[in-house]
Amino acid sequence: MSYNSFGHLFRVTTWGESHGPAIGCVVDGCPPRLALTEADIQPFLDKRRPGQSAFTTQRKEPDAVRILSGVFEGQTTGTPISLLIENTDQRSRDYGDIAQTYRPGHADLTYDLKYGIRDYRGGGRSSARETACRVAAGAIARRVLGESVRIRGALVQLGPHKIDRTRWDWAEVERNAFFCPDAQSVPVWEEYLAAIRKDGLSIGAVIELVAENVPAGLGAPIYGKLDSDLAAALMSINAVKGVEIGDGFASAALTGVENADPLRMDGSGHIAFGANHAGGILGGISSGQPIVARFAVKPTSSMLTPVPSVTRDGQEKDVITKGRHDPCVGIRAVPVGEAMMACVLADHLLRHRGQVG
Numbered sequence: 309m310s311y312n313s314f315g316h317l318f319r320v321t322t323w324g325e326s327h328g329p330a331i332g333c334v335v336d337g338c339p340p341r342l343a344l345t346e347a348d349i350q351p352f353l354d355k356r357r358p359g360q361s362a363f364t365t366q367r368k369e370p371d372a373v374r375i376l377s378g379v380f381e382g383q384t385t386g387t388p389i390s391l392l393i394e395n396t397d398q399r400s401r402d403y404g405d406i407a408q409t410y411r412p413g414h415a416d417l418t419y420d421l422k423y424g425i426r427d428y429r430g431g432g433r434s435s436a437r438e439t440a441c442r443v444a445a446g447a448i449a450r451r452v453l454g455e456s457v458r459i460r461g462a463l464v465q466l467g468p469h470k471i472d473r474t475r476w477d478w479a480e481v482e483r484n485a486f487f488c489p490d491a492q493s494v495p496v497w498e499e500y501l502a503a504i505r506k507d508g509l510s511i512g513a514v515i516e517l518v519a520e521n522v523p524a525g526l527g528a529p530i531y532g533k534l535d536s537d538l539a540a541a542l543m544s545i546n547a548v549k550g551v552e553i554g555d556g557f558a559s560a561a562l563t564g565v566e567n568a569d570p571l572r573m574d575g576s577g578h579i580a581f582g583a584n585h586a587g588g589i590l591g592g593i594s595s596g597q598p599i600v601a602r603f604a605v606k607p608t609s610s611m612l613t614p615v616p617s618v619t620r621d622g623q624e625k626d627v628i629t630k631g632r633h634d635p636c637v638g639i640r641a642v643p644v645g646e647a648m649m650a651c652v653l654a655d656h657l658l659r660h661r662g663q664v665g
């Protein structure tokens with residue numbers, strides 16, 4: 309059984325644990341003769357990297373990526389691309405307590421129930437350290453999609469605090485530690501998250517992803533729908549508990565007239581949409597409109613506040629997780645979501661080419 313791969317033609321397999329010597333991935337099916345160097349991948353890893361602000365974990369990992377195979381003289385060769393990222397700042401002593409006690413909300417219990425063994429150091433395979441590999445694969449996916457396709461993500465809600473969408477500014481996302489598109493929300497979030505951290509608590513978030521200039525025709529009926537693959541990819545990210553495409557759950561409250569994305573001709577022979585409630589996907593196939601998805605990330609389960617739990621041998625015990633944790637893992641999930649969207653779109657682009665030419 310292999311559960312560590314995703315994608316059909318653009319196929320990504322990740323490997324490694326949080327406190328092992330390294331993590332990595334193999335990207336198979338990437339077309340040949342695409343320009344690719346480590347410098348094309350590193351900026352995306354730097355966006356996800358821990359220890360960059362007071363609001364993320366203080367684990368210091370350089371996350372320097374090495375390309376081991378599949379690239380020759382700066383170009384992809386069509387053979388498997390193998391990427392390696394070393395783990396350099398493990399502190400396994402912090403995890404001694406959770407070797408025997410399950411962290412409520414984390415994967416400790418279910419890994420034990422399923423496998424009867426788990427690498428508890430830093431959460432092992434269930435640690436979001438694995439998402440660095442997804443981000444690296446996503447950088448290659450962006451190469452497959454080409455420069456014209458633009459995939460961006462932003463944090464639109466932190467705990468109870470939503471942004472004001474009328475103030476949305478993509479340039480602002482680059483300027484603050486939250487990937488927040490609303491400058492006025494930043495100080496509110498700073499104060500709120502500082503208090504959450506000080507109290508030894510954690511909080512959830514909502515991330516919005518937008519892919520622009522995606523060609524029409526990606527995705528297929530019935531079991532190859534672009535929206536179902538996108539939802540599965542985003543849902544596979546650690547701590548994600550909900551995914552919406554377009555208006556998502558809010559569309560249930562709309563009438564058909566309100567929800568319709570009206571069609572007209574734009575005067576130069578092209579179809580123009582009057583709205584994008586569908587989030588750029590109709591019948592599982594991209595319409596050429598921006599693809600819009602949102603995902604909800606739950607609060608970090610490892611915290612300094614004690615939570616009732618049990619030990620492996622059935623004793624009741626409160627658990628406190630020492631170690632270095634993000635008070636809101638949703639922040640670093642932004643580049644991870646972008647990467648998963650890029651991988652799904654690259655896979656569907658190649659699948660579309662394979663069937664339709």
Ligand SMILES: Cc1cc2nc3c(=O)[nH]c(=O)nc-3n(C[C@H](O)[C@H](O)[C@H](O)COP(=O)(O)O)c2cc1C
Pocket residue numbers: 365413414415434435436439545546547548606608609610611632633634637638640641644
């Ligand atoms: C970027 C990122 C960082 C994370 N860091 C932590 C962390 O420091 N502590 C923690 O308990 N969970 C963290 N998580 C979430 C856990 O990995 C996740 O909750 C756990 O694997 C259980 O899986 P589930 O929440 O998807 O059911 C992080 C998630 C993401 C996306």
